[in-house]
Amino acid sequence: EAGVAQSPRYKIIEKRQSVAFWCNPISGHATLYWYQQILGQGPKLLIQFQNNGVVDDSQLPKDRFSAERLKGVDSTLKIQPAKLEDSAVYLCASSLNRVNIQYFGAGTRLSVL
């Protein structure tokens, strides 16, 4: 069974530029999550989708971050414009539904210079 796929693996941008990350969850998983993991900290949930609807985005900085999950499968997370403090690993996870174990992708490491 294929795991959660994320791309790119690494991205380096300058502040005020925009960037997008892509996630393909495990086939059949209805719930998809985006997390931000700053160095030395645990993952922090940014947004949770159930199929193509948003369940929770209370931790998403909506002035610069946006996410979508069209057709309830793949998802993209965008940052525009990026700030230095956005440097982190962005993790995507999926689960069968909201109460099941979450499976994580390898993440995208973003460096904002």
Added chain:
Amino acid sequence: DQQVKQNSPSLSVQEGRISILNCDYTNSMFDYFLWYKKYPAEGPTFLISISSIKDKNEDGRFTVFLNKSAKHLSLHIVPSQPGDSAVYFCAASGENAGNMLTFGGGTRLMVKP
């Protein structure tokens, strides 16, 4: 306000000995707890979980203990192996929190041969 805390950022153990990783939480509405393991450049992988109706769950070399009155859980690895060297994250969720995971900051375990 950190609702899940792992107070030891690192732990070093000799191969064959027991590793004990600790986790404290403050939100009494949490009723499901998980441990994830993370190797460098990989996403977190699920290790073991425990429901609040239990005080112990065992899976091979891994045992999780839950003390609800103290709001404390621990992960025991016996015997420890060099391949167990990784960062371990404690996470908690609850139905009243939308079943979303709140992670601790992680503990880096080093098992020396």
